[in-house]
Every structure is written in C-alpha cells, then in structure tokens.
Amino acid sequence: MLDALPGPGGGVVRFSRSELRLLVAANGAVFWGWDGAAPLPSYALAGQGPEPDPRAVLEPDKDGGWRVVAERVTVTVSRHGAVEVCTPGGVPLRRDLPPRWWEPVGGGTARWMQRSRVTADARFFGLGARASGPRLRDGAYRLWNTDPGRPFGPGDDPLYLTMPVQLVVADAGTHLVFHDNSWDGTVVLREGEEGAGSGHDRPGASELRMDGGPLRCWVIVGTPARVLHTWASLTGAAALPPAWALGHQHARWGFGSEQEVRRIVAGYHERGLPLDAVHLDIDHLDAHRVFTVDQERFPKLPVLAEELRRDGIRLVSIVDPGVRAAPGDAVYDSGTTQDAFVRDASGDVVRGVVWPGETVFPDFTHARVRAWWGGLYRERLAQGFSG
Template sequence: PLYITMPVQLVVADAGTHLVFHDNTWDGRVLLREGEEGAGSGPDRPGTCELRMDGGPLRCWVLAGTPARVLRGWAALTGAPAVPPAWALGYQHARWGFGSADEVRRVVAGYRSRGLPLSAVHLDIDHYDGHRVFTVDRERFPDLPGLAGELDGAGVRLVSIVDPAVKVGDAVHAAGRAVGAHGAFVRDAAGREVRGEVWPGRCAYPDFTRPEVRAWWGGLYAERLDQGFSGVWHDMNEPVSFAPFGETTLPRSARHGLDGEGGDHRAAHNVYALNMARAGWEGLVRLRPGERPFLFSRSGWAGMQRYGG
C-alpha cells in the first residue's frame, strides 16, 4: 500500500479552479483521463475522473472558484494547518544509523565546522532498546537527556521516531492491555489481538480509532519529553506488518472501534495514521500546554495538517 492515500483532485484551468474530495476511506481506484482539444473545428474531448471504491459511503465535496478561494474552502473543510515551533523551520538532519551519542555529536560538530546551519537531529529506531518504542539503548545512549541538553545549548533539538507497533510482552504492551474493557490493541472478529512482524519482532497494534486508546497513547509521550526530545516523527504507521507475500499491513478483517461506529480494517486503514497523529498531538498539548508541538507523520489522511502534517 501507498504511504498515504487521499483521493483529492485539484484542477486549475482557464475556465476556473475546482477541487473534489472523495470522502471515503475504503480501498479503491481512481482513473484519470486527460482531455484533448478538438482538431480544427472539431469538438473537444473533456477530461474524466472515474472512481471505484470497494465499499463505504458515496460522499464527495466539491469546491469551486479562484485557487485561493478553493484552498480556503479546503482548510475550512478539513482544518487549518498547525503552526510549528520556530526552530522546526530550520535545517534538520535525519538518518538511520546513529550508532551512539558520540556519533550524534560528531555529525553536529561536522555541521558547525563547515559553517552549516542545523536546527534539529532526528533519531531513528536504532536509538531504541531492541527497536522497542518508548525505550532507550542505555549502552549506546547512556545519558540521552544530557545529550539533548548539550545540543539544545548549541541551538540543536532532538526529534524522536515513534512507531505504532508495540512489542508483544514488553511493558508498553502490558500497560495497553489494561486500557478499557478489552485492551488498547486491534483485535480480530474472535476477540484475539491481531499480531504482526515489525522491527522489534512480534507486535500488537493500538486501535487509535478509539478515544480511550488515543488518550492512553498520548500520555506515553511523557517518556519522550523526559528523554529531552523536542519533536516527534511518526513512522511505519500505514500501519506496516512485514509479510513474505500479500499486503504488508493488517488483515482487512481486523476490527476497529472507529469512534463508536465499529468496522474493519478496510474502513480504518487510511485513517489509522491520522488518528495516531491526533493521539500524539493531543498528548503533547496536554503534557506541554505552553508549547507548540512539532509532529509529522509518514502516513495520514485528509485533516492530518491539524496535527502537524
């Protein structure tokens, strides 16, 4: 599956501008055919857009007018983008393979020695203990808050990756199983946790389409803030499950709360990351009410800009 699927068509033409948003989160196909001007006095062939969805509502929004009016309408419909903190507008360095705190220091020193600006450094899953979310490898990063403070003194912030998949049997998984009446994780029709394979190994997946799960997950970001991180990068949140064949995501039969409506992964897949972003954003706002959060996401849906993008 694509990292992000958002069936929005924006057309800017001499006759005017229009935007069509097919408000349906199910899997589907969009076929666009470009129009052609007729030869000589022959008729023009108009462009077409053909949409076929596997299910869900037949609901679309059409906005027309000048480009500025259309984009204002889109913001009114799906939400205005969140304003990031000023430091997040600067240059940032992201890579996999920071093997230690000293390697981070070496990279930052390299920017400084070359007179290059740098506002933030992103730490990927290699700073985790066994690739498990909300942990730190204490051997390679023995004092992460100290490193964050040292870099902050030089005008450089730390940004942490956060993946949704939770290692089965670890502390976060145990805490999640106590959320609500049935635990925080996606289940199948028989009530069993849906498991997948991700970087830490066998994993469970929080059901971010339930409000109590979003509240629980947002509270976990306190650990990231305590480690000195100033921002969050959501990854692997389509969501991903490694598979030798078939789709690398959750089974389509997996059950989700969908904010009380209930449904399966066919309806929930494209809004999974949007709801994870909402959980993280709202958690950061609760934890640091006087600061603008910095959060961005690999996957998402219409409206993700409200939670940082």
Template sequence: MTEDFVRVDWKPGISPIPYAIARQDWQEVKTQFAETENGYSISSAKLKVIVKEDGSLKFCDSSGQILREELPPSRKSEGWLHQAQLRQEEQIYGLGERFSYLNLRAAKDEKQQPKTYRMWNYDAAGMYGPGSAPMYICIPVYLGLHSSGSYLIFYENSFDAYFTFGEIAVADFAGGSLRYYFTYGVPAQLLERYTELTGRAALPPLWALGYHQSKWGYRTEEKIREEAQAFQDRNLPLSAIHLDIDCQVGNRAFTIAPDRFPKLGSFTQELKELGVQFIAILNPGIKYSRHSNLFLEGQILDGFCKLPNGKLVVAPVWPGWCVFPDFTNPKVRGWWSRQYQYLLDVGVAGFWYDMNEPAAFIVWGDRSLPKVTQHYMEGRGGDHREAHNIYPRTNSSVSFGREYFTYGGEKAINSAYLPSYRRQ
C-alpha cells in the same frame, strides 16, 4: 456548506467516521430549489448543482459555465464506482504522495493507458523508483484545472480505492459510502476551502523549519555529540538530529538505551545550547512479550487489534513479533498519549513516526495487517479495509493537543488521513 462549497452523499454505504473533518458548524446558506427537464437543481449565489433523474450531476458557476460533469454513480457489492467527464486539456493534481508526474493525467502505464493510482498507504521500504505505487501517503483529493477554471474534489472515504484519469476520471472504492466535497475557484481558494474542512497546520516552532540531520548509527551520546560539533566546526546550520531505532532498547517503542544515554536530560540541554533539538523515533508495533510493560498494559486495556476469532494480530516488525494498538479506540489513544511524558521531561523535543502505515515485514503480498483485522472505530466497529488508511492519522493524533474535533465525546486531532508531520 458555503455559496461555493457543497457536500454530496449517495446512499447506501457505511457512513464515514469524521476523522478527516475539522469543521462541522457550517452556517445555513440561502439556496433556491427548482425542477428542471429530467431532474432538479439547487443553487446559491455562486454555484448551481443540476441533478438528473439518472443520477448524473453538473456543477456550474453563477454564469452557467459548466465546471464538472459527473456520470451516474454505480453501487457495487460494498463500494462505489464514481466517474466524471474530463476535458481534453484538463490537468489533474493531488492524491497525496505519488512517484509520478505532477500532472497525474500525463502518466501512462506500460501499455500507454492512463496510469492507475491506488489509495492504500504502503511502506515502500526504500525499494521504489519512477512509477512505484502505492506510496506512503494516500489522500483521496484532487484538483482539476481546465480552460473554464479549476475545482477540487475530496472523497470522505478511507477504503482501498483506485483512481484513473483518462477521458473519464474514475474513483473506484472497495467499500464505504460515496460522500465527497466539491468547490471551485482559483487554486488558492480551493486550498482555503479544503483546509477549512479538514484542518490547517499549526504554526511550527522555528527550529522545525531549519536543517534536520538523520541517519542510521547515532547509537550513543558521544556519536551525536561528535556530529553536532562537526556541524559547528564547519559553520553549518543544524536545528535537529533524528535518532533511528538503534538508540532504543531492543528496538522497542518509547525506549532510549540508558547505558548509551546515561545522562539524557543534561545531554539534551547541552544540544539545545548549540541550537540543536533531540528527536526520537517511534513505531506503533509493541513487542509481543510478557516482559514488555507496554504489552501488559495494552492487554489489560484490551487495546490491541484482533482477528475475528478474538486472537491478537501478531506480525514481525523491528522489535520482533509485535502486536498493534487500535488507535480507533479513544481509550487506547489516551493510554498511548501518556507514554510520551517521561521523554518530554528529559528534553526530547519531538518524535518521528515510522512503520505506521501500518507496516509489517511480510515477504509477499500486502506489507500490512490482514484486512479482516478488527477495529473499534469509535464503538461502531469495522475492519482493516476501512481502518488501514486512517491508522497513521489516529496514531499521530495523540501527540497533539491544540485543534480538535469531537466524536462521541472523545477529542482527537484531525488530519484528513495524513501523518502528523504533514497536518495538525
């Protein structure tokens, strides 16, 4: 892809839909192909990849220094087991949001074995502490740092997976293909390549970098007015106030209670004159009711997630029994994006997304949708095992409109499986 950046594909497996990939137009790189003892090599001016007949790989820099050694991958019934040798001093960083050591290799389980990290977005619901796993944001990318340099690996696979980092780095995917990207250099160069591939954050408005206030209980204009004034009286900076679901009508998406916010347009302007932005909450669960316009519209669009028997997936969330938009369908993304407009028109400056891991109020087991839930997946089809970790990305993508990737004629923002507040 570049002289220091390669993509590796092992077959067979379900090819990933490029939700995570921002750049596709890589220029041709001059390479040399050679036969070696028990294998082959392909080289650029900066990087050599040696492939042995048994499927093991070595990545070397231009001087021949070995940067990473991979064992032959193992094909499981539907997924892949991928392993690489780690050096004794090697440190590992990444995998998204983890309640662990910064160096993931330092963490041990109760048996003093290397800790296992799961790739499965999970609504911890505030009930977490040291060692809790998984957490809200999972990203299958990590940086290895050792005495000979540093490298980065990103797996383009959204299926459930488990990572461990003992003497061997293990990535165990439940499904999908084994496609990953390798680059090396100093950490700043690694992040440059990774964000070139997966997309970079847009420059945010200045107010987004200020202090944001949020808590349960901002149910009325007067309560928010009092809070903003209290900051003013104490000469404390305040850039935004975030409202929780108690500002809504029955905890329903895209609603703000008109009896408690009777003059929302003038009220948001009043806050802006104080330098304060009004931020509303948004959940993807749509109340399962014929009295809900969103439900009726989504039904007409055939836009909600279903079980294999064709029945709607229904689960309890804040509004009660809810259905869930299938954001892997471009028609659904287009429909959802149109719901924001009237709130923007009255001065709502932004939205914070909740419960889009996706999460449901399940008292035992996985707090999400059934794994057999069917998804459109841009027309290819698939189930929740593949779609779960990209659900927040496809949900949050519809609220942006600057940098796009194109898939099947539909434009959608890239974010490498991240919620929108982390990456555009």
C-alpha cells in the same frame, strides 16, 4: 429519476434503484453521497461537520434534472444520475458519471466505481505522499498505506501515506475532491489534451475503484488558496508548529550512536550550514520498540539533547505506533489493560509484523485511546526530545 426532496442546503434526489443526497455547506464545500451515505459519522471531519447553507436550494433544472446554485459553485444532477460541478459563472470543472456497484463473486461487501471527467487543461495533484512527485501523471495510484521496507524511487506505489484527496487545477478554476472512505482502493488518472486550435479537446479522466465503504465525497471550488482554506475548515487545521520546526532539519535512518549524531552536527558547523533540528529514526530504539532507548548506543540521550539545544538544535524522535506484542513490554501491557488495540470484526486483536516483530496497533478512533497514547509521550520529553 423519480423525484427530489428539497432540504436545508440541498436535498435528496431519488432514482429507480438508488438515491443521491446533496448538500452545500455554509463554508462553500459541497457534499454528495449515494444510497444513504451521509456526512456523519466521519473520522475526517472537524467536530460535527459544517452547517448547511440556508441560501442553497435544490431546484428543477433543464432536461428533467435538478440543481443547487450557491455562492461559489453550481451543482447539477442529470436525470440519469450524472453530477456536474461548475463555477459560479457556469463553466464546467468536473462531471461524475453515474456510479456502478457490483457484488464479489464469492460474496462480501459491495464494491463500487466512480468515473469522472475534468477539463482538457486540468492537472492532478494530491493523493498523499507519492514517489512520482506532487503532480500526478497518467497511471494508477493505490489508496492503501504501505511501508515498502526498502529504498524507493519514482514509480514505486503505494507508500507510507495515501489520502483519497485530489487537487485539480485548471484555467477555469481549482477544485478539491475528497472521498471520505478508508477502504482499499485505486485511482486511475489520465490527463486531458487540448486541441491545439482544432477545437477537439480530449478531457481528463479520473476513475476511482473502492473495495467497499460509503460512496460519498466533498468537493470544494475556488482559487487554490480558498480551496485549501475551506479544506482546513472542513477537516481541521494543522496545529501551529513552533518556529524552530520551520527551520533547517536533518532526518534520516542510520544514526547508529550518539557519536554519529555529534559527527553529523559538527559537519554542519564546519561548513557553515544552518541546522535547527535532528531527527532520530527507529535505530535509536531498543530492538525497535516504541518509547524505548538503546542504552548501549545512546547511553546519555538527555545529555546529548541538552548539548544540541545549547547550540540551538532540537532533537526529534520518531514515534512508531506499531507496539511489540510481547507480555512484559511496558507499552503492550499498558495498552492491553486499557483495551487500546485494534480489533477485527470477530473481536480479536489485529496483529501484524513491523520492525519490532509481531505487533499490535492502537485504535486511535477512540478518544480514550488517544488520551492514553498521548500520555506515553512523557517518556520522550524526559529523554530531552522537543518533538
């Protein structure tokens, strides 16, 4: 460690070959980023992100390190670059060892690795949708959204939705860690083990390897409820759903016709089971193309939707943002006119293969593309869908 430059809510700690930016936000969340990584720009944060906490001050700590003491958390930085997160009472919850970077042999973007230690009784949750269930057992979890294209079960990984967010629960407190990075990566977790009276606990461990992108993260400490509330204030709360969306729902692939939908709904009624919504998957679309309807199997979809609504049941549609790359397709032609699709570093439109065949993908990082895509939902509403 060379020196530190205090600033609003924290400051910058400089080492011989790198630097660490540390910030405590007014909502209690803690940010740190290595080698120039800052909170912004970010697609994850709500608005411009939280303001710094003016009460949080970067100050010298013992053994040549620095620390920030805030209302809900204390963060210390050792002279070697380890970052430790503690409760307001000083109980350690997490310790991040100094990160490591390396250049691929064939050249390209620098990759990095972050090793962390948590308390022996800590248990891991999160990382998006995992076939293993909400509690994450020992193993490796990839951060790369993937459609398995087949039935899946426990142990299959990754799946459709992955998130670089861990919720770590321990007796001393709960903390959430969000690495704000969209690159491909892998998290390897190992639960700790308490010493059963011997006093020799084995801490839990988390190792994150990323193929590139900024090394930056947010950490939130508190009770589970407070942690999740702060997380919502950081990234934006979910939209308030209608009351029926909190009810009983039937969702699966395989509704081959309007008659099949009616048969399933009748089965609920015959058995006295509650039902508030029925979801239609891609099999109701014309050749799996988004914002279309197979007129042979669903010739009177608005009539079906109205029948269900009279029984208090809403019809919900899948919306798959893989647009068939075929001139003449209405969504493709409209998106091409709007220059709405994802492009690679060379400026070429990115193409992939999904259910409709060769596809392109809307670039939702642009507000104008989000507005264009949102306007396409008029077709779904006209078909009688409620969601």
